[in-house]
Amino acid sequence: MVKTVVASNTNGSTSTLTGSGSASRNSSGIAESDVIEAGNVVISIQVLQNVTKYFCPENELGRGGFGVVYKGELDDGTKIAVKRMESGVISSKALDEFQAEIAVFSKVRHRHLVSHLGYSIAGNERILFYEYMPQGALSKHLFHWKSLKLEPLSWKRRLNIALDVARGMEYLHNLAHRSFIHGHLKSSNILLGDDFRAKVSDFGLKMTLLEEFTQPINQLSQKFLVHREILSLTGKVTTKVDVFSFGVVLMELLTGLMARDEDRPEESQYLAAWFGHIKSDKQKLRAAIDPALEVKDETFEISIIAELAGHCTARKPSQRPDMSHAVNVLAPLVEKWKPLDDDIEEYCGIDYRLPLKQMVKGWREAKGKDFIYVDLEDSKSSIPARPTGFAEPFTSADGR
């Protein structure tokens, strides 16, 4: 017997059901009979086996610390990413915690956060499934584009990605009802859509849900402590850990170099440390820019991003800005590159250059007007319609 839960209801609880999954299915491949109480949709694990062709290697999208991620396709053509956890990653003892965490993060919806759609439990199997991001991880496009025969990312795309990530992280930190720490933001956890717009993934697997911005280190698995040396300065995990990681991602976008690479000369093995030394020297900074970028008139922007990256990776967490600051620095740069009629609905009635409160006020007013707008806090527009019973997303008056 197996049980699968897709999303959860708005009060944070989840329900599960055992079953074979053989009932007739709606347009998203989810059985009508599987829809049960209080907004919970329950489907069987067989659906996931079917859509991934029994976890066929051909459908493998990648591997991470938790296991293998497969591509799957529902009956209606909707693509999903299915993360099959390696056995032992989650003990049965930790299962309650696992379910409770998932109950929370399945409701976190934002256009720059990869939507978590559900999970499955069957015997030792722990499977999570997500919105599918067709262009895959940012890391692939920054570090492996040649071997994968991809186009290198243009400067404009990199700027957009930086802003998208900043907005997703700003939401996690400040704008959801509670504050979330991602804990392992990195370029392999930033996924790209066909339009090369970015969404942050993997928040929640060990995301720390905090009412206050403090948590003793030992409550987080070492695996997630990408910048352990920085954490050890304070002994606390705070949102500033994510800000540091974001600064490193900015450095990767600028240089095309991985955060850490033991094949590089010793002084540049750690990108953050090395970049911190060279960023104020114009010539060295220019020499460090990714050769795949044809830099012409972007010198001014590059120095702003370099400055921001340095600020985000300040040694003391208290000296690092919050993500809202990063959004405010990046938004005008992206705006500059934006053709007037490009992506117009995203900007309808909203001036992203305004401080958050004014911007939200403008957005609310725009909502009342008689034209199409996009719900800024809800990424559901990027995936096909949510099947009946999927969780209502968190709402936030401050979404951007």
Ligand SMILES: Nc1ncnc2c1ncn2[C@@H]1O[C@H](COP(=O)(O)OP(=O)(O)OP(=O)(O)O)[C@@H](O)[C@H]1O
């Ligand atoms: N939603 C998704 N859509 C498309 N591809 C995905 C999706 N989620 C993951 N992938 C692919 O699977 C790979 C592995 O993802 P996963 O999140 O398991 O590990 P990771 O982020 O690389 O590492 P870690 O587990 O240490 O965070 C990613 O690099 C990406 O290429």
